Amino acid sequence: MNANPASAHGVPTSAASGSVGGQGSWLVAIVVAVATFMEVLDTTIANVALRYIAGSLAISIDEASWVVTTYLVANAVALTASSFLAKLLGRKTFFLACLVLFTASSILCGLAWSIQSLLFFRILQGLGGGGMVPVSQSILADSFPPQKRGQAFALFGIAVVVAPVVGPTLGGYISDNYSWHWCFLINGPVGLVSMALVFMLIREPRAATEERRKLREQGFRFDTIGFLLVATFLGALEVILDRGQQDDWFASNFVISFAIASGLAFALMIPWEIRHRNPVVDIRMVFTRQFGSCFVVMLATGAILIATTQVLPQLLQENFGYTAMWAGLVLSPGGLITMIMMIVVGRLSGQVQPKYLIAIGAFVIALAMYNLTNLYGALDFWFFARSRMYIGIGLPLIFIPITTASYEGIPTDKTDQASALINVARNAGGSIGVSLAQNVLAHREQFHQSRLVEHIIPSNAQYQETLQQVINYFIAHGSSPETARGQALAWIGQQVQVQASMLAYVDVFWTLMVISSATVVLAMILRKVKLGDAVAVAH
Secondary structure: OOOOHHHOOOOOOHHHHOOOOOOHHHHHHHHHHHHHHHHHHHHOHHHHHHEEEEEEEEEHHHHOOOOHHHHHHHHHHHHHHHHHHHHHHOOHHHHHHHHHHHHHHHHHHHHOOOOHHHHHHHHHHHHHHHHHHHHHHHHHHHHOHHHHHHHHHHHHHHHHHHHHHHHHHOOOOOOOOOOHHHHHHHHHHHHHHHHHHHHHHHHOHHHHHHHHHHHHHOOOOOOOHHHHHHHHHHHHHHHHHHHHOOOOOOOHHHHHHHHHHHHHHHHHHHHHHHHHHOOOHHHHHHHOOHHHHHHHHHHHHHHHHHHHHHHHHHHHHHHOOOOHHHHHHHHHHHHHHHHHHHHHHHHHHHOOHHHHHHHHHHHHHHHHOOOOOOEEEEHHHHHHHHHHHHHHHHHHHHHHHHHHOOOOOOOHHHHHHHHHHHHHHHHHHHHHHHHHHHHHHHHHHHHHHHHHHHHOOOOOOHHHHHHHHHHHHHHHOOOHHHHHHHHHHHHHHHHHHHHHHHHHHHHHHHHHHHHHHHHHHHHHHOOOOOOOOOOOOOO
């Protein structure tokens, strides 16, 4: 019998040395998936609690929305430094430090006494969470050989894809029935258990330890200028995307200032990072055919995942009268389908080329978006639930293969960089998707309203007929003719607004369908990768 469990499974030493082998590798995968689930959950759980936060802290909804913005900005900043810090401190040490910071700041968010304290603790929470997710992927990539990574990333994918779906439902339920404070406090016990398990189970890869020793001997220094440029670019971009619609985009000096800062940082970042010997972010990876295509596909995937997660509940609450909890529950069947599909795709990933799985997944999502363009006022709960279930089938077909394919041809000393960049793509894509959806919604609603109002004129026979029918309805219910006419005009005006809103949501789904369709084409650019025999998740 071979004493080395890594070699017994055909695992290269460099890959396996970071795991505990066999069943232990799956315990590691579960632990990092739970930690990742917590972090991703906090990107959406606070969204539905904003009005409760505003009421409790005696602030406006606009001020409360900074609770979301500060987290996203801190998250983006932490992602840029995660690769270097993981190399300098060691993945286990850095992961534990991030987990401690995230858990402690989550508890402090729940105990916050003012908006200033809450925003400060949310920044700390975003910094801890932003460093945690890419290192989670690196730990999985080094704990499993290439042919088994699909199975490991399936578990990780459940956390990343299902958490944003669970967030609005859980946040709505907690806020409605308990207190918004518990949206943050629930991370406390889960974080403490995760810390103990990480400390006991995760071991540092021998190759990473040796690399860290060599880097210290060589006087490896942090790319401070590169970090500041990348952090400024991403942080300012997050602020623009998150606040643009509320502040009327470039009509606001605030947005213009951040746009200038982001543009300048980006212009300086590219030449600096390309020429630097040890860049904080290896930009050159994005310009390769394989990883660059994966990066763009992940941008699109993040946009579709987060945009649909926000737009569907918003549609149901604004136009169909759903509560926050019931709007969140519409997403739940899709979350269950996603979990099942993650396991299925995890098995398929070792047998089918990633490019084909991605193309099929993007096509399924495009069909789901097309289905949602058939909106009208009498649609029931299950129409929207089924649409979300279709999306739940497609997303795993993209997420697992693209995560696996992004590591194809990447040397072991670049896996942290790859993880950071892929997570930047997912986070930035989510912000871009939400911003694009809200922008399309606002402008197209104005467009449709102006076109519909063109038909509400005295010379339009259909309008006059409708007006008379509505007047007669209100008269039959006890209103005087004069009062009934005012009520009828108000009702028609309300219907115009409702119809304009519905048509604008249709345009949003058309836009997301175009993005999904483009992803089908982009998937075919990917190279074919070497496939291995997949193993069951229960291995």
